[in-house]
Amino acid sequence: GQSLEQPSEVTAVEGAIVQINCTYQTSGFYGLSWYQQHDGGAPTFLSYNALDGLEETGRFSSFLSRSDSYGYLLLQELQMKDSASYFCAVRDRGATNKLIFGTGTLLAVQP
């Protein structure tokens, strides 16, 4: 089976850089995704790492290291609107191929 662990809460100030970690235990997966969810809103796709390394999309970057069973989401130049929950997710390589989400990290950006 799969399990993904994230810190429950992270606090940072506007303009800062924050890293949200995701560690996982899995028997096999296709890649690591990140989703953002504002309170009461829909989860929104942010990034996907199919291979090890860093993927950059504007202020957001995501990293994957399969050998370390570890990934992270890096948010730069934080803005108040970045306050939200962030979920990592892996697509199971098993029979179901389903997307399995982590427990989520609540990011609070302070002025």
Added chain:
Amino acid sequence: EAGVVQSPRYKIIEKKQPVAFWCNPISGHNTLYWYRQNLGQGPELLIRYENEEAVDDSQLPKDRFSAERLKGVDSTLKIQPAELGDSAVYLCASSVNRVSENIQYFGAGTRLSVL
């Protein structure tokens, strides 16, 4: 382009009552998913459709939950009868196909409260 549309946004019912949720995926998306999200948790898959065929319903409590996707477009998820533990947000998502399953587009969800 319209996103995934769900209705209703909120539903309050008493236990043992039936309830139904509706989802209209993004046009052209063949794969549709229903998730349940409990407070403070990530979404958990209930059922996945490829066109009109349910390809993974292993997590769907079949004694009380049912779903359908007629004509491979809109979908409904039903609970009958509802229990207190069913209170959660029910999310619908779609993707172009299973190959692009890592990138899913979610609706805003239906927040169900069972009293």
